[in-house]
Amino acid sequence: MNDKYFKDTDRGTSVQVGRLAACGADTDAHLRWRTARFGSAKREAMIGRMPQRHAKATPLRYLAIVLMLWGCKPSLQDLANVLPAQGEMMPAFSFPAPVGAPISNGSLEGAPAVIALWSTTCPSSQRAMQSLAALHANFAARGAQVVILANDSDPRAVKDVLTAGHVQTPFAVASGALKDAFTKGQSMLPWRQAFGLPIIFVLGADGTVVWRQLGIETDPSDRLLRVRQVLDSLSAL
Template identity: 25%
Template sequence: MTGIGPFSLPTATVALAALVAWLVARFALRGTDTTARRAGASVVLDALFAGLLTARLAYVVQWWSEYLASPLSILAIGDGGFNPWAGLPVALAWALWRTRRYPAHRRPMLCGVAAGVALWGAAQIGLSAMQRSAPPLPALTLQMPDGRPVALGSFRGSPVVVNLWASWCPPCRREMPVLAQAQSDYPNARFLMVNQGEAASVVEDFVRSQGLQFDHLLLDPASDTMRATGARGLPTTLFFAPDGRLVDVHLGELTAARLRDTLQSRLHQTPAPRVP
């Protein structure tokens, strides 16, 4: 599983943890009067909003240069760009401050926060287990636009980024310059741009019209790669370690920040110095 709707799994787990925190806090307040329940639930919601906003802002600050190049991508929260360790203390501090005059609300609020954190931690463990059991780099043979065969297995030994795309897919088109720049910035990784279901002439004309250049532009007329990897939509980007293990998957449009974060944190890649 790569995500829920347009949201990546990291984003979905953060949202689910926030929802559980709110529900548990409301349940813990059930013995109080209606006014107290409403006030307590409002405190939890405000604390969750403050925490999530801080987690997002901390991530944006961490990858500021990438977001500055495309400011609207700051709003693309589906990329999973949150720093929970920055957001959690802010959420707690906000809730404790708001309940300073109502100590009876603190225990339900803390129960909610604890439940949310526990769920988020369990989700991280589950995601790690899923990735360990994920299928490796598929043993498929694709084609270059000139008809030459290329075995995906030949790229083992290097970190591999497989992007599944099509020219008719708007988010695929938008993210391709981001991938082209990353190919230049991370020369030790292999970026495989695997087109799904289109003719060589269509693929070459599109890439040429966009002024893009990729080292490994591959054709997959029967969309075998989607079936082999379990991809559910386009674009999908898969990150494989040098030994062929799948270490991360992103469904939907990639922001530059999220791509660089994954390359550096999951594939341990260091960007090449940029020439002024």
């Protein structure tokens, strides 16, 4: 494991995590789970000398700690396990745009595309706005499409936020349906339903996932750098 990637061993792909920020996702959840301790050796020895009525209560306390740990926000590994992986086709989706036809798989076919799963209520999503706008401005003339799928339900609110940031990237509103649309029906544990945003997918002309990124770089100079590099390689084909 290095600072920027961890290995998704089940899929053989790398998921970018280091120096990224994402709303609703906890990059350290799996680390906290592995490093959590239920008490020191001294405390365990004390428990052994307790009356039986106290010893019986100990497993319940342990169970409470386990449930609290499980109740933390989903880690990026949780999200990576249920999102479309590199080499897979994007699931079918169609969301209404404020102007023109809905944004869907069909509307993006035939050319490289960037899909940003996004939300107006997510600070990390808002930090990605200018980088998404730059991608749209730089690659639209080269045939690539860059679109934002907002998890919001009010298109006017989305437009106001994007306009205030001078972002002209096409968008559609998903009305809270992004998680259901892109997790392939494999819902996470019921008490871990937060959906980390933003999530960036780069698609090839055939609709397969070429690259995916969970979160946005905290350093502005690094934001979506790898996405730009992937688009450059696809546009050169």
